[in-house]
Amino acid sequence: MNQVNPMKNKHRIALVVSFTLVMLLSFSQVSWATMPKAIILEEALKLAFQHNTSHALFLWEQELAAEREALEKHPHVTAKTDPVGIRDGQFQGPTGSVLLRIPLGENLDLSGTVTLGLQDKGVRLTPAGSLELDYKFLSLAEKPGGGPTPEENRRRQVNNLILQTVDLLVQLRKQLDLRGYEEDRLRHLEASLEAARQTPDYDDLELRKQLRDQVAALAMIGETHDQLQLQLVTLLGASDAALYDPVVRLQDFSATLSEEELQTELFSSSTSLRQAQEALTLAQARLDRERKTRGWDVNASGGIRVNEGKEGDPGWNWDVALSATKTLYPRNIILAELEFAVAQAEHALETQENSLLGELRGAIQVVKSAQDQVQLKGEHLAEARDDLAFRRRQYEAGLVTGLQVQDTALILRKAELDYDHEKMLYAQQVLTLWNLCGRDLQAVVYTVIN
Numbered sequence: 001m002n003q004v005n006p007m008k009n010k011h012r013i014a015l016v017v018s019f020t021l022v023m024l025l026s027f028s029q030v031s032w033a034t035m036p037k038a039i040i041l042e043e044a045l046k047l048a049f050q051h052n053t054s055h056a057l058f059l060w061e062q063e064l065a066a067e068r069e070a071l072e073k074h075p076h077v078t079a080k081t082d083p084v085g086i087r088d089g090q091f092q093g094p095t096g097s098v099l100l101r102i103p104l105g106e107n108l109d110l111s112g113t114v115t116l117g118l119q120d121k122g123v124r125l126t127p128a129g130s131l132e133l134d135y136k137f138l139s140l141a142e143k144p145g146g147g148p149t150p151e152e153n154r155r156r157q158v159n160n161l162i163l164q165t166v167d168l169l170v171q172l173r174k175q176l177d178l179r180g181y182e183e184d185r186l187r188h189l190e191a192s193l194e195a196a197r198q199t200p201d202y203d204d205l206e207l208r209k210q211l212r213d214q215v216a217a218l219a220m221i222g223e224t225h226d227q228l229q230l231q232l233v234t235l236l237g238a239s240d241a242a243l244y245d246p247v248v249r250l251q252d253f254s255a256t257l258s259e260e261e262l263q264t265e266l267f268s269s270s271t272s273l274r275q276a277q278e279a280l281t282l283a284q285a286r287l288d289r290e291r292k293t294r295g296w297d298v299n300a301s302g303g304i305r306v307n308e309g310k311e312g313d314p315g316w317n318w319d320v321a322l323s324a325t326k327t328l329y330p331r332n333i334i335l336a337e338l339e340f341a342v343a344q345a346e347h348a349l350e351t352q353e354n355s356l357l358g359e360l361r362g363a364i365q366v367v368k369s370a371q372d373q374v375q376l377k378g379e380h381l382a383e384a385r386d387d388l389a390f391r392r393r394q395y396e397a398g399l400v401t402g403l404q405v406q407d408t409a410l411i412l413r414k415a416e417l418d419y420d421h422e423k424m425l426y427a428q429q430v431l432t433l434w435n436l437c438g439r440d441l442q443a444v445v446y447t448v449i450n
Contacts, residue, residue, distance in 0.1 A: 035243070036243040036244055036245035037242065037243065037244055037245060038244075038245045038246075038247050039169075039244045039245070039246055039247065040246075040247045040249070040450065041165070041166065041169060041248070041445070041446070041449050041450060042446070042450070044165050044169055044232075044236060044246075045161075045162060045165055045445075047236040047237060047238070048161055048164075048165045048235055048236055048237075049161065050237065051235075051236060051237025052161060052235065052237070054157075054161075055157060055158075055161055058153075058154075058157045059154075062150050062153065062154060065150065066150060081094070146271065146274035146275035146276075146277065146278035146279075147271065147275065148271045152269070152271065152438075155438070155440050158440070158441065158442050159435045159440070159441045159442075162431075162441045162442065162445055163428075163431060163432065163435060163441070164235065165235065166427075166428060166431060166445070166449060167428065168228060168231055168232045168235060169232070169246040169248060170246075170248060170424045170425075170428060171228055172225070172228045172229065172232060172244065172246050173246045173248045173424070174421050174424070175221060175224055175225045175228060176225070176245065176246075177417050177420070177421070178221055178417070179218070179221050179222070179225060181410070181413055181414060181417055182214065182217055182218050182221060183218065184410060184413065185214060185410055186211070186214045186215070186218065188403070188406050188407065188410060189207065189210055189211050189214055190211065191403060191406070192207055192403055193207045193208065193211060195401075195403060229243055229244065232244055248424060248449060249449065249450045250420075250423050250424065250427055250448070250449060251446075251447055251448055251449065251450060253447060253448060255367060255430045255433070257364050257367060257368065259360070259361070259364060262360060262364070262433070262437050263357065263360060265437040265438055265439065266356055266360050266436060266437045266438065267353070267356065268438070269437065269438025270352075270356055270438070272352055272356075273349075273352050273353065273356060276345070276348050276349040276352045277349060279345045279348065279349075280342070280345035280346055280348075280349050282345075283338070283341045283342045283344075283345040284342055284345075286338055286341070287335070287338040287339060287341075287342055290334060290335060290338055291335070294326075294331065295326050295327060295329075295331060295334065296324055296325070296326045297324065297325045297326070298322070298323070298324050299322070299323045299324075299325075300320075300321070300322050300323075301320075301321045301323075302319055302320035302321060303319060304316070304317075305317050359436065360436065360437075363429075363432065363433045363436050364433065366429050366432075366433075367426070367429045367430055367433055370422070370425055370426035370429045371426060373422050373425075373426070374419070374422050374423055374426050377415070377418050377419040377422045378419055380415050380418070380419070381412075381415045381416060381418075381419045383415075384408075384411055384412040384414075384415035384416075385412060387408055387411065387412070388405075388408045388409055388411075388412045391404060391405050391408040392405060427448045427449050430448055431445065431448060431449075
């Protein structure tokens with residue numbers, strides 16, 4: 001019976017493992033074959049603003065809203081035609097009219113009409129006009145205001161797109177860095193396994209397991225990389241075959257974390273807080289009005305009209321009316337209901353302020369934690385550099401092997417990546433904090449990332 005040489009058996013297993021690794025890596029790197037294009041944040045944002053459909057639709061909607069608001073202040077023209085008709089049993093010829101209405105103010109309207117008709121005696125042209133007044137004394141708004149302005153809507157849309165673009169670039173940069181590190185680590189494991197095969201009776205089971213795990217880790221990194229590339233391609237409106245290599249240059253900056261200043265910015269830019277303040281103001285005004293008027297509503301109305309009287313009675317006519325109304329309802333109940341509405345509005349405002357303040361403090365704490373992590377990773381990086389220098393001196397003295405130096409160099413490489421990635425996270429947290437406080441990121445983003 002033939003005896004199997006253990007060393008030869010291990011050698012065959014190693015060859016099979018190496019072949020499998022090569023095949024897996026070749027398949028996982030098919031999508032990486034295209035040379036990636038370097039892209040900086042400024043270029044990415046330019047493409048995102050040009051090709052993002054949601055942003056384009058938002059800008060279109062804002063333009064239409066502005067035009068619609070402007071039209072409300074312009075004259076309204078209505079044209080009407082009556083081809084035929086019967087009035088008081090008499091056949092009427094075709095008539096046409098043009099109505100012009102001009103809003104002069106909240107309570108004052110000017111309108112005019114020109115009617116053109118065909119009669120037995122010829123063409124009849126009848127102009128008419130009126131000036132109408134309808135004013136309610138001590139009137140209040142029906143609903144609280146405080147909604148977002150068009151500029152605030154634009155800023156929020158732009159900020160969201162900037163944060164999305166920055167996040168994709170940073171995530172993709174991290175995956176590319178991690179892929180390069182893990183590939184170097186795979187080569188180190190392969191070299192370690194090859195060295196182990198040269199050692200008689202060396203148990204390389206753990207090394208082969210690490211090698212398999214490393215291949216699986218690289219495959220997962222490849223899948224995440226491909227997904228991020230597709231998301232970035234979609235966001236920037238590029239072709240499906242495009243690959244990007246983000247260049248994330250972090251600026252040397254330190255965020256000012258004055259809670260008092262940031263709270264002022266947050267409260268002044270918060271639409272929800274402004275709406276709560278408006279609701280309280282309106283509730284208090286309704287209570288004050290009830291106390292002053294004791295429930296009476298006073299209304300003034302009137303108008304001046306030209307050629308709008310009955311047929312045969314053309315000319316000027318006018319009217320003025322002053323009316324007062326009161327709802328017969330127990331006044332003490334009305335006052336109690338209005339006082340309750342004020343208390344509710346005060347509580348809603350206080351709740352909204354506390355919610356915003358808690359959100360702000362949480363965001364500040366996240367930024368401070370990121371700052372601490374950057375400092376800690378910087379200390380680890382300095383230690384890793386000292387360790388590598390020490391290892392190299394040991395290697396020159398013949399105390400360690402080249403593989404041990406490579407292992408320490410990999411630790412340094414990981415420490416460098418951790419430090420760079422932590423700085424990227426810190427920059428993202430700062431941008432998130434500024435966005436929360438209502439700052440326009442389009443004006444400040446390049447002070448953090450370029």
